Amino acid sequence: MAIAVTLLLIIKVIPIFKEIYSGFGAKLPTPTLVLLAISDFIRHYFSFAIMSVVAVTFLLNRFATTEKGRLLFDTIKLKLPVFGT
Numbered sequence: 001m002a003i004a005v006t007l008l009l010i011i012k013v014i015p016i017f018k019e020i021y022s023g024f025g026a027k028l029p030t031p032t033l034v035l036l037a038i039s040d041f042i043r044h045y046f047s048f049a050i051m052s053v054v055a056v057t058f059l060l061n062r063f064a065t066t067e068k069g070r071l072l073f074d075t076i077k078l079k080l081p082v083f084g085t
Contacts, residue, residue: 007042014039 018036021028042049063069
């Protein structure tokens with residue numbers, strides 16, 4: 001649900017703010033410019049972004065099923081504050 005709300009904000013709400021900010025003529029802070037760039041990318045390349053997320057998830061899952069992958073992911077999990085010692 002959080003992903004759906006975030007996508008809605010990025011696709012529908014951020015472009016409205018972009019129009020408002022462009023009327024100011026002032027230089028925007030870097031985090032705002034990054035958020036606007038992310039919004040533009042997702043709006044123009046939404047299908048590519050979805051396919052990329054699916055492909056990376058699939059590849060990480062395949063890698064996690066190998067012995068080397070399990071060792072790497074288990075090592076990372078043990079270093080996390082919640083799951084570690």
